Amino acid sequence: MLEDVTSSAVRVALKGLSQRQRVIADNIANIETPGFLAGRVQFEDALRTAVSSGSSPQDVAPSVGRSLEPTRENGNNVNLDHETLSHMDTVLRYQTMLKALDSKYSLLRSVIKGGA
Template sequence: MLEDVTSSAVRIALKGLAQRQRVIADNIANIETPGFLAGRVQFEEALRTAVTSGSPDKAASAVRGVQPGVARSLEPTRENGNNVNLDHETLSHMDTVLRYQTMLKALDAKYGQLRSVIRGGA
């Protein structure tokens, strides 16, 4: 499998975005659960820092060490202690789907380059 910075970053982004989709689904499923605090997946800033951490080898290594994390939202809660906001979750879901599709296209382009090289093209 490819181990360059771009491929590693795309794989980590796909992993983080997939986890975000699961957390959004969990948030929506618990919209009426008293005391439930919405989850938020964070990885973009760590990935951005890793990608720009220096030489390509150092950056590739740093990117592979990035792990998406889930934190509980500190947004205000309703009377039942739940802070899931359906509007926020819906927008976050749409944003995540678009980002995921973009990362899939980037990965496809990367593999397209590899296929071209294998076939003897430039």
């Protein structure tokens, strides 16, 4: 009951978003590091494909790649504006996923208690 597709997909999304938050923090911490290429986390397409094809979302893992955006003279391509917006978007998505999981568990608690 706790391992349905929705719960699994939400947990995978939380894992991917958490990884994205760590990568964004790493990007910002290295904004002045010569030759540093910003990291990017991808998982949404794989998760969407898994859910739509009936595969287990549990098998989806976030992948981290390097940004191919142009670099500055020092070889670094971290863009603080992009990282800030990405961070805000990630936080909002993370909060939404937490609310979805909380709602699911609240519903289960209500059913277990007998709807009281």
